[in-house]
């Protein structure tokens with residue numbers, strides 16, 4: 001898919017903006033604090049319904065304005081569509097529309113899909129397990145609203161169960177109430193973990209290929225799911241559910257003492273290995289960047305495989321930090337297939353490419 005035209009109204013430092021894009025490469029060049037990241041944020045906001053930079057949505061509204069909107073005309077392999085999200089700060093309310101008709105949020109699902117790479121994503125390699133879980137969950141949610149829904153329900157049940165453990169401690173251990181929360185939690189945990197394991201398997205294959213291509217075959221990448229209840233191998237739902245319930249039973253004394261649920265998808269992780277060693281511990285800055293890049297390239301292919309369309313690729317700042325070999329390998333990999341938006345402060349590193357595209361100069365909330 002590709003964004004043909006983008007319309008912003010009172011979003012960050014843009015009061016009104018309309019831009020038409022190239023199908024392949026779009027470069028946003030400008031000094032610091034001019035509005036480059038704001039443009040990528042707007043695109044991602046339309047794709048996901050939220051900002052990737054803040055939980056506090058009022059922040060995306062132009063200072064002094066009472067609301068904002070982002071809209072786009074999007075082209076697909078077959079046909080096109082018009083999408084819009086409008087946000088009213090006073091009511092903290094968003095309205096969604098597709099082809100001019102107001103719709104529920106779910107109607108926008110899959111209509112614009114993005115893969116975004118920002119400097120913060122280096123935390124996927126070096127950061128805590130929660131960074132990696134978020135990457136995995138976000139990625140699966142992009143292609144599976146069912147997964148997103150299961151995840152929300154799991155979090156809901158988990159909160160209730162934790163509340164119970166915290167307030168009643170030992171008294172709760174043999175109650176029917178805890179048993180009934182376990183019965184609700186287990187099938188959701190099984191579904192989530194099963195899906196994650198199969199996605200990690202696919203991503204592993206795809207990112208290994210990407211890493212070889214990016215590094216001229218000098219580096220090999222492996223990833224491996226780490227389950228908190230020993231579920232690494234099976235994706236079978238009844239089996240996973242039984243395993244989870246069994247481990248819960250084993251952990252119950254400890255859980256009651258600590259007042260929280262100690263196993264489940266909210267405690268899982270995945271490991272990234274570079275040439276056989278754990279990247280979290282040993283990868284250099286540049287290697288971390290290429291590992292994340294390989295994961296993002298794998299994500300592109302994965303989404304294409306699941307939905308039939310390539311998502312739109314957004315690169316904030318990281319592109320110019322890559323060395324020349326990786327920049328060329330990347331552009332070659334996306335050439336002609338993936339609409340890509342890249343921000344940077346200097347044009348020269350980016351214009352030495354053969355990929356056709358447009359360059360936009362960004363200054364003080366205006367784009368030329």
Ligand SMILES: Nc1ncnc2c1ncn2[C@@H]1O[C@H](COP(=O)(O)OP(=O)(O)OP(=O)(O)O)[C@@H](O)[C@H]1O
Pocket residue numbers: 011012013014030031032033034035036037038039059060061062063345
């Ligand atoms: N709600 C808002 N209303 C008006 N201006 C805002 C709002 N939020 C942020 N800004 C301003 O937008 C400007 C540009 O921000 P942006 O993050 O897009 O810069 P950038 O071009 O990506 O810079 P850098 O190269 O440093 O990353 C900043 O000066 C910031 O103060």
Ligand SMILES: [Mg+2]
Pocket residue numbers: 036037038316317
């Ligand atoms: Mg920026």
